[in-house]
Amino acid sequence: SPSLYQQIGAEAGAERLVDAFINQIGNDAQILPFFANASVAHFRAGFLTHMCDVLDGPCEYRGDSMVQIHTGMAIKEADFNRVVELLIAAMDEVGISVPVQNQILARLAPLRGEIIKI
């Protein structure tokens, strides 16, 4: 059966999704401040490869670990939940079906403990 990566439209679909997500973050007063010192190009490339890997696409994420990246950001539960909302809004925007959205969120949910309160 097709991978989740294929179901979102492979490379072009993943790029549309990540660009919509970045646009959501750029318009969100709660989350944008976390990215004040980040490079958008670096985040885009890293998030794309990580997403491709997590969704069983033909990529292997070799960047810093989730713990390494997010340590010191003091991300709270509410911030994590907000980022999930922004990702859902981005998935809606690019037309990913709700069943596929739920499978994607199920892949990301276990990462919560590596990202918050560290």
Ligand code: HEM
């Ligand atoms: C499941 C949720 C999340 C995943 C899978 C995730 C994943 C990632 C990945 C893959 C990168 C880029 C790594 C690289 O190549 O350098 C990144 C960077 C970043 N993430 Fe997350 N993240 C998540 C949640 C969050 C949350 C909730 C926040 C803040 C509220 C956040 C803030 C950041 C920031 C600011 C960067 C850029 C760091 C920099 O380049 O300076 N992330 N994240």
